[in-house]
Amino acid sequence: MTVITSLHELQTGRVNLAEPVGFVPTMGYLHAGHLSLVQRARQECASVVVSIFVNPAQFGPNEDLDKYPRNLSRDLEMLAGAGVDLIWTPTAEVMYPSDFQTWVTVEGLSQPLEGIVRPDHFRGVATVVTKLFNAVQPQKAYFGQKDAQQVAVIRRMSRDLNFPVEIIVCPTVREPDGLALSSRNTYLSPDERAAATILFRALSAAEAVFKNGERNADAIRGVMLEILQAEPLAQAQYVSCADYDTLDELKMIRGRALLSMAVFLGKTRLIDNRILEET
Numbered sequence: 001m002t003v004i005t006s007l008h009e010l011q012t013g014r015v016n017l018a019e020p021v022g023f024v025p026t027m028g029y030l031h032a033g034h035l036s037l038v039q040r041a042r043q044e045c046a047s048v049v050v051s052i053f054v055n056p057a058q059f060g061p062n063e064d065l066d067k068y069p070r071n072l073s074r075d076l077e078m079l080a081g082a083g084v085d086l087i088w089t090p091t092a093e094v095m096y097p098s099d100f101q102t103w104v105t106v107e108g109l110s111q112p113l114e115g116i117v118r119p120d121h122f123r124g125v126a127t128v129v130t131k132l133f134n135a136v137q138p139q140k141a142y143f144g145q146k147d148a149q150q151v152a153v154i155r156r157m158s159r160d161l162n163f164p165v166e167i168i169v170c171p172t173v174r175e176p177d178g179l180a181l182s183s184r185n186t187y188l189s190p191d192e193r194a195a196a197t198i199l200f201r202a203l204s205a206a207e208a209v210f211k212n213g214e215r216n217a218d219a220i221r222g223v224m225l226e227i228l229q230a231e232p233l234a235q236a237q238y239v240s241c242a243d244y245d246t247l248d249e250l251k252m253i254r255g256r257a258l259l260s261m262a263v264f265l266g267k268t269r270l271i272d273n274r275i276l277e278e279t
Contacts, residue, residue, distance in 0.1 A: 001080060003087045010088050010135055017085060018046035023138035023165075025129065028052040029069040030078050033173035033181040037142040040170050042083040049136050050079060051088045053095065057124030069186050088136070095131060104130045106153045106160070112247045113240055113260060114149050114271070125150055126157050133163050141165050146172040146180045148258055148273040152247060172272075174200070180272045192265040195233040199263055199272040202227040202239075206259055210276050217241040217250040220259070228263060237262040237269070244275065254278070 004010055014021075022041030026034050041048045052075055059065040072089065079087060103123055110122035133141065143151050155167050173181045178200030179193075188196055202224040209223055220241045228236045242249050244256035253276060260273035 001076075001084050001087065003076060003089065005089050005091065005094070007090070007094055007135060010086075010090075013086050014049075014137060017049070020045045020139035021047045021049060021137070023132070023136050023141045024048070024050045025132050025141070025143075026050060026052055026075075027054045027068070027183070028075050029071055029183040029186070030075045031173075031181045031183065033144055033146070035078065035082055036173050037144060037170050038079065038082045038084060040168065041140065041142050044168075045140055047085045048083060049086045049088065049138065050084050051090070051132055051136070053088075053090050053128070053132075055095070055124055055128045056092055057096065057127055058121050059124070060118055060120060063118075064184075064187075067187075069183050095128065103127050104157060104161075106157050109149070109153050109156050109247055112149075112242065112249070113238065114262070117237060117262065122150070122153050126153060129154055130157065130161070133158075133165055138165055140168055142168045142170060144172060145169050145275075146182070146272065148260060148275075149247065152245075178204070180270075182270060184268055184270065187268040188265055192233055192268065195231050196265050196270060198228055198231040198234050199261060199270060202261065203259055203272060203274040206241075207274055207276060210253070215253045217253055217257070220253070224259065224261060228261070233265055235264040237264060241276075 002013055004013060022045030024037045024041055054068050056065055104126040105123050106126050114121055151169050158165055158167055177197050179196050205227055206220045206223045214220060221239050224239045225236060228234050239261045242258050244258045250257055257276045258273055262269060262271045
């Protein structure tokens with residue numbers, strides 16, 4: 001396992017990697033969800049590259065960039081036995097030189113949901129992933145379903161910009177009580193951690209009424225919101241029942257729909273989602 005920082009080192013090391021190359025971009029502070037992406041890449045690719053970079057461009061001015069958990073030595077220890085060939089840990093100066101002025105924007109898919117409350121977030125995501133794809137030159141890239149809108153944005157960006165990269169989406173990894181794994185879970189107090197299962201319970205209840213025949217999207221949103229409001233420590237920022245492909249809010253569910261939500265537990269903001277599909 002080789003650990004490098006500079007772009008030149010990456011380009012030199014990339015030449016020697018066996019094809020196909022699988023790529024897992026991360027912001028570090030790794031958990032079992034990240035490792036599941038690495039394992040999938042290891043199964044499908046001859047070489048695996050992981051990046052660790054806390055991307056300042058996707059954080060808003062009042063968000064948690066400075067507090068975002070970081071522990072590179074721990075991350076490297078976790079990856080040591082995972083079959084990773086190369087780890088790239090660029091600095092902000094490497095990714096965004098002082099004269100940097102080019103940004104990538106995915107117009108439609110970046111606007112709803114997270115885009116309403118985090119207006120520049122996906123510009124930062126699309127730009128950094130473009131730079132990572134250009135630098136690593138992978139054949140496959142692996143992302144988690146938990147960040148469903150991010151996946152949609154990256155798929156569209158890759159298609160529109162003709163990146164020769166297959167986007168692989170892997171299932172959300174959860175704690176035994178249903179809480180989706182997230183680096184931000186470390187912010188939760190014990191009481192908040194216990195209350196955080198409300199996201200999973202709200203999504204599960206909505207899925208249950210869907211399986212029982214409910215197709216009215218307002219009714220399904222109402223189920224999620226009612227359950228969230230029953231938890232005193234939870235404050236819903238949004239709940240959504242949207243078209244899976246366009247992310248437009250639905251009136252009636254036909255085909256595939258994406259249930260998603262953003263919820264504050266104290267000062268910690270968590271997101272989760274579930275896909276509904278008619279059979």
